[in-house]
Amino acid sequence: MAGLAGRALDAALSKAGARVAAADERLTDSRRRVLELLLKAGGPVKAYDLIAAYGQGGAKPPTVYRALEFLERLGFAHRLESLNAYVACPRSGEVHAAAFLICECCGATVEIEPGVADRVERAAGAHGYSLRGLTLEARGLCPACRTGDGH
Amino acid sequence: MAGLAGRALDAALSKAGARVAAADERLTDSRRRVLELLLKAGGPVKAYDLIAAYGQGGAKPPTVYRALEFLERLGFAHRLESLNAYVACPRSGEVHAAAFLICECCGATVEIEPGVADRVERAAGAHGYSLRGLTLEARGLCPACRTGDGH
DNA sequence: CTTTCCCTGTTACGGTATAACATCCTGAGG
DNA sequence: CCTCAGGATGTTATACCGTAACAGGGAAAG
Numbered sequence: 001m002a003g004l005a006g007r008a009l010d011a012a013l014s015k016a017g018a019r020v021a022a023a024d025e026r027l028t029d030s031r032r033r034v035l036e037l038l039l040k041a042g043g044p045v046k047a048y049d050l051i052a053a054y055g056q057g058g059a060k061p062p063t064v065y066r067a068l069e070f071l072e073r074l075g076f077a078h079r080l081e082s083l084n085a086y087v088a089c090p091r092s093g094e095v096h097a098a099a100f101l102i103c104e105c106c107g108a109t110v111e112i113e114p115g116v117a118d119r120v121e122r123a124a125g126a127h128g129y130s131l132r133g134l135t136l137e138a139r140g141l142c143p144a145c146r147t148g149d150g151h
Numbered sequence: 152m153a154g155l156a157g158r159a160l161d162a163a164l165s166k167a168g169a170r171v172a173a174a175d176e177r178l179t180d181s182r183r184r185v186l187e188l189l190l191k192a193g194g195p196v197k198a199y200d201l202i203a204a205y206g207q208g209g210a211k212p213p214t215v216y217r218a219l220e221f222l223e224r225l226g227f228a229h230r231l232e233s234l235n236a237y238v239a240c241p242r243s244g245e246v247h248a249a250a251f252l253i254c255e256c257c258g259a260t261v262e263i264e265p266g267v268a269d270r271v272e273r274a275a276g277a278h279g280y281s282l283r284g285l286t287l288e289a290r291g292l293c294p295a296c297r298t299g300d301g302h
Numbered sequence: 303c304t305t306t307c308c309c310t311g312t313t314a315c316g317g318t319a320t321a322a323c324a325t326c327c328t329g330a331g332g
Numbered sequence: 333c334c335t336c337a338g339g340a341t342g343t344t345a346t347a348c349c350g351t352a353a354c355a356g357g358g359a360a361a362g
Contacts, residue, residue, distance in 0.1 A: 026328095028340070048317065060343065065319065081232035082286055084318065084349095099271075101280045114274035116267040120250075120289050123265040128294030129252045135233055137286040138271050143279030179309065198349070211312065216350065235318095235349065303362100310357075318349065325342070332334080 003042025012039055016076060023074060030059070034067035035088065038077055044085035044109055080109070082137045087111075099136035105145035154193025163190055167227060174225060181210070185218035186239065189228055195236035195253075195260055231260065233288045238262075250287035256296035 004012055016035060020027040027035075037050050051064050068086055071077035078098045079086055089098065090111055097117050101110045117134060124131045155163055167186060171178040178186075188201050201215045219237055222228035228237050229249045240249065241262055248268050252261045268285060275282045 026340080030341075046317085047319080061319070062321095062343085063341070066341080081288070099274075101275055101278055103280070104283065110278050110280070112274045112278065114267070114270050116265070116270050119267050119270070120265050120287070123250075123263045124252055124289055124291060127252055127261050127263065128297070129254070129261070129289070129291045130297055131289055131291040132255065133290040135286065135288040135290075136271070137232070138275055138280070138282055139284040139286075140275055140280045140282040146279070146281055177309080181310075212350070213312085213352095214310070217310080306359105306361085308357105308359090311355080313353090313355105315352080316350085318347100320347075321345085323343085325340100327340075328338090330335105330337090332336100 004039045009036065009039055020074065025070075025074065030063050031067045031070050034064055035071055035076055038071070038086060038088035041088075044080050044083055044087045044107065046085050050086070078111075080137060081135055082139070083107075097134040097136070099134075099138070101138050101140060101142075103142035103145055104139050105141055108142045108144075110142075155190045160187065160190055171225065176221075176225065181214050182218045182221050185215055186222055186227055189222070189237060189239035192239075195231050195234055195238045195258065197236050201237070229262075231288060232286055233290070234258075248285040248287075250285075250289070252289050252291060252293075254293035254296055255290050256292055259293045259295075261293075 013032065013036060017027045017032070020031075033054060034050055037053055038045060047061070047064055047068065050059075050068075051061060052058050054064065068077060068079070072079060072086075075089060075091070075096065077086055077088055078100075080100060080102070083102065087100075087109060099112050099114050099116070101112055103109070114136070116136065120134060121131050164183060164187060168178045168183070171182075184205060185201055188204055189196060198212070198215055198219065201210075201219075202212060203209050205215065219228060219230070223230060223237075226240060226242070226247065228239055229251075230237055231251060231253070234253065238251075238260060250263050250265050250267070252263055254260070265287070267287065271285060272282050
């Protein structure tokens with residue numbers, strides 16, 4: 001799943017720590033641990049898998065959900081609504097609208113930048129709405145699964 | 152919530168019946184009942200609210216979830232992933248990619264046609280993905296809630 | 303008539319998420 | 333040093349969302 005490990009993981013975590021500090025927030029143990037698990041996975045992870053993998057016999061649900069909420073708020077992670085899963089954000093620490101391609105066959109996901117925010121913004125304006133967040137999840141088949149190399 | 156009632160509701164239901172028949176499917180009692188509840192609500196409804204409102208002491212979850220699955224498959228309803236809720240589709244019976252504006256304050260939703268499918272398709276193609284379905288949900292404030300008239 | 307296929311009913315369960323409250327740090331100000 | 337306010341965490345319990353698995357029923361085709 002292209003997850004991080006070793007030096008790259010450490011680098012990503014310390015970079016995250018710096019960004020969190022710059023935002024006058026704290027990267028506490030539980031937040032750091034959850035981010036680490038998301039980065040290691042390199043793909044979507046279910047909340048209860050994080051809970052189980054947390055260590056020392058696991059964590060309680062609120063611990064992990066609070067960490068996820070924090071990571072989302074600061075732009076280190078996204079929630080995939082259509083999968084009930086969470087994923088580390090490749091553009092960690094920069095708040096932005098996320099868009100995903102999700103393979104219906106193997107679950108592989110890619111975060112993309114389709115540049116649709118402006119069009120949605122216009123459509124919202126036409127209905128008098130002001131926009132504050134965007135969820136865009138496209139389901140399909142990844143290259144491997146299209147050709148049968150999948151899984 | 153702009154829900155349907157009386158003649159308009161009857162008309163919508165019989166139109167749905169015709170479309171279902173044209174698709175060589177059956178609009179059974181439970182399917183018709185769930186569609187009726189969605190149309191009456193005129194907005195997003197939670198599955199368990201449908202279960203409670205179903206009548207005769209309510210229905211069992213599988214009954215309602217099966218009906219919802221059917222209605223989605225035929226394009227009569229959509230699931231709002233970010234709300235865990237379901238909504239009747241204004242373009243009932245025509246399968247299409249849905250996009251929604253959702254008010255974070257009062258929950259009002261509008262189905263829009265932002266015309267982004269082509270852009271997402273291109274972005275998917277660039278990553279080798281073939282597209283089969285699209286979820287687009289924009290959160291913001293509706294006109295009433297922006298001006299404080301909300302609720 | 304009977305076979306087939308789809309739809310439904312029912313029980314039970316598993317996965318997802320949060321409420322509510324107690325506790326504990328940590329940093330600012332006295 | 334003290335203490336006090338605010339955020340973060342720990343803990344228990346519970347509510348909500350969705351589905352598996354299997355039995356039964358009913359209409360249409362042969």
